[in-house]
Amino acid sequence: MTGKPSFQYFEICALEELPPGERLFIDVGEEEIVLFNIAGYVYAIGDVCTHDGGPLGEGELEGFEIVCPRPGARFDVRNGEATRLPAIDPTPSYPVRVSGGMVELGIPVTE
Template sequence: MSDSDGAGKWEIAVAVSDVKAGEPVGCSLRQHEIAVYLVDGTYYATSNICTHEQALLTDGFLEGCEIECPLHGARFDIKTGEVLSSPAETDLETFRTRVVGDHIEVLLPE
């Protein structure tokens, strides 16, 4: 069960052991496709769908805090969701994360 946080609800996304540095992991939570990343000891979460095309970002390439879409090379900052290169023009949705026990939780909007 998830605790409410006023701005949303915490949901268990993935096990801590499933997320390795440089290897994003995807999951489905309610109507959201989520990508979870580990960079420099910090977990981040974004939408897993490129805003330019319907491609899974977890099939792309992660370098530092930048994820590159596998279809057309659009790049995004995983910390802010900001578009860093075309052809994408719309930022990614980002989600707060926290570690609880052996799981990574993501704060989803209500």
């Protein structure tokens, strides 16, 4: 038992449908998630600012940081960490992999 969370991967789209500089919004169950392709690498975080529920994915990207459009808080899209107040708590971060040209999103498996 490692204590690491396990993930189940789901195909989201073809990588060519999410080219560099683009983003994609999806709902998985009750989770709102936004995927970003930054220079060919795809990252996925919760589409919710942890300060006050702002639509985080609609914000401007600056490097690897997304700026909440309400505005103010920033989050690192690589790990969901809040990098600027007024947000303190991270937004969820999800693993992404590309397999056979398809973007696959990892959802934590609850046992």
